[in-house]
Amino acid sequence: MTPAQLNQILADRHPAARALLSPLGERAALPLGIPQQAAQAKDCLRKATIGEITDGAGNPLVLPSLAEHYVGLDLRRAFRYAPQPGQPELRTQWRRRIVEEGVVASLPVVTTGISHAISLCAELFTGPDRPLILGTPYWDNYDNLFTLHAGAPILTYSTYGDDGFYNIAGVKKVLAELEGPATIILNFPNNPTGYSLRTAEVEPLLQLLCAHPHPLCVLLDDAYAGLHYEADVYRRSLYSELVRRADPKKLLVCKADGATKELVFFGGRVGFLTFSADGPAGAALEEKAAALIRATISSGCAASQELVLEALKSPSLPAEVEKVRRILEGRYKALKAALIAEKIPFAPFNSGCFAMLYVQEDCELLRQRLIHEQSVGVIAVPQANALRIAFCSMEEEDIPDLVQRIGRVL
Numbered sequence: 001m002t003p004a005q006l007n008q009i010l011a012d013r014h015p016a017a018r019a020l021l022s023p024l025g026e027r028a029a030l031p032l033g034i035p036q037q038a039a040q041a042k043d044c045l046r047k048a049t050i051g052e053i054t055d056g057a058g059n060p061l062v063l064p065s066l067a068e069h070y071v072g073l074d075l076r077r078a079f080r081y082a083p084q085p086g087q088p089e090l091r092t093q094w095r096r097r098i099v100e101e102g103v104v105a106s107l108p109v110v111t112t113g114i115s116h117a118i119s120l121c122a123e124l125f126t127g128p129d130r131p132l133i134l135g136t137p138y139w140d141n142y143d144n145l146f147t148l149h150a151g152a153p154i155l156t157y158s159t160y161g162d163d164g165f166y167n168i169a170g171v172k173k174v175l176a177e178l179e180g181p182a183t184i185i186l187n188f189p190n191n192p193t194g195y196s197l198r199t200a201e202v203e204p205l206l207q208l209l210c211a212h213p214h215p216l217c218v219l220l221d222d223a224y225a226g227l228h229y230e231a232d233v234y235r236r237s238l239y240s241e242l243v244r245r246a247d248p249k250k251l252l253v254c255k256a257d258g259a260t261k262e263l264v265f266f267g268g269r270v271g272f273l274t275f276s277a278d279g280p281a282g283a284a285l286e287e288k289a290a291a292l293i294r295a296t297i298s299s300g301c302a303a304s305q306e307l308v309l310e311a312l313k314s315p316s317l318p319a320e321v322e323k324v325r326r327i328l329e330g331r332y333k334a335l336k337a338a339l340i341a342e343k344i345p346f347a348p349f350n351s352g353c354f355a356m357l358y359v360q361e362d363c364e365l366l367r368q369r370l371i372h373e374q375s376v377g378v379i380a381v382p383q384a385n386a387l388r389i390a391f392c393s394m395e396e397e398d399i400p401d402l403v404q405r406i407g408r409v410l
């Protein structure tokens with residue numbers, strides 16, 4: 001379709017999405033290019049369309065040195081181009097995994113990692129006059145994705161309120177300052193704090209977002225979905241509850257997630273971007289995202305998509321994921337116990353992969369000292385003058401020693 005046709009569909013069926021589009025988002029549409037023309041000719045007897053090297057029947061002329069390592073994969077799919085929005089079967093399977101019955105959702109668009117899903121959102125809905133709202137401290141790559149790449153100003157609130165829990169008053173204050181379209185990222189479990197909303201915190205936040213008077217894109221960064229260790233934590237994505245009550249005249253929900261952490265497949269680079277729109281509006285947003293994929297990387301890695309699809313079809317996958325979660329739960333508990341034993345104060349954390357320590361001295365200097373004096377690597381978080389500990393990458397039995405070493409320098 002043309003950009004004007006897509007924009008009209010959104011204006012008619014999802015006014016919030018239409019109002020949120022950046023200038024680039026407005027221009028995005030997939031022309032009838034080579035991949036689309038090739039797809040239209042897929043059932044033809046003689047196919048001389050796309051620049052893939054095949055035997056004429058669609059089988060790639062694979063090099064054995066490559067193919068012998070792709071054990072159990074359909075080489076026809078793994079070696080040929082994936083469609084711009086991703087392998088259709090993978091998209092359907094992922095949707096089944098993440099979207100609850102009866103909740104409005106597009107088909108997920110497959111991205112090259114979760115960063116890419118967030119980047120597509122940044123391109124579609126933010127820009128110099130489309131601010132992004134973030135709780136501080138936040139994952140450092142948001143600066144690259146939104147400020148460097150999309151030129152969007154960042155408005156912040158402190159993630160923790162005075163009571164040490166989620167700062168809903170802070171969100172309210174920053175939303176009240178907006179006069180036009182904006183995007184807010186909600187990232188639970190959070191990087192770098194390891195904080196997830198407690199169940200009691202969810203309702204006031206949903207009410208606040210749904211009552212916002214201007215077009216708002218709520219981008220749920222669910223990178224660490226499922227990594228919960230406490231009973232009072234809200235374990236689901238906010239997606240379903242938010243979409244059930246979101247008015248499409250005002251609110252668009254985008255969900256970024258993927259195999260990176262959920263399936264422990266970091267290098268596979270399989271992420272997803274799902275929009276709170278179905279029917280023609282969902283298809284229009286999928287097409288805009290696909291157009292930006294074609295305009296940058298052309299298409300994602302087919303082999304990785306096949307691997308994730310096979311995993312999703314495996315009946316043992318849930319048990320495998322749960323096994324990893326339990327390992328992380330053990331590390332989480334060990335870290336909390338060790339910090340308490342060493343009397344090292346920490347910011348509230350209840351989930352995910354990280355914990356954060358506020359420090360008195362300069363956090364970067366402390367980080368350097370930890371490397372040189374204690375052979376300890378942690379991440380400095382200058383936004384909060386804090387140190388981030390990734391307990392996800394430590395053996396449980398080594399955690400007390402890690403904390404003692406940190407304690408010596410603090």
Ligand SMILES: Cc1ncc(COP(=O)(O)O)c(C=O)c1O
Pocket residue numbers: 112113114115116139187190191221223258260269270271
């Ligand atoms: C909060 C958050 N979002 C997104 C990502 C990006 O994931 P990916 O590696 O798939 O790009 C990360 C990775 O560290 C993250 O911490």
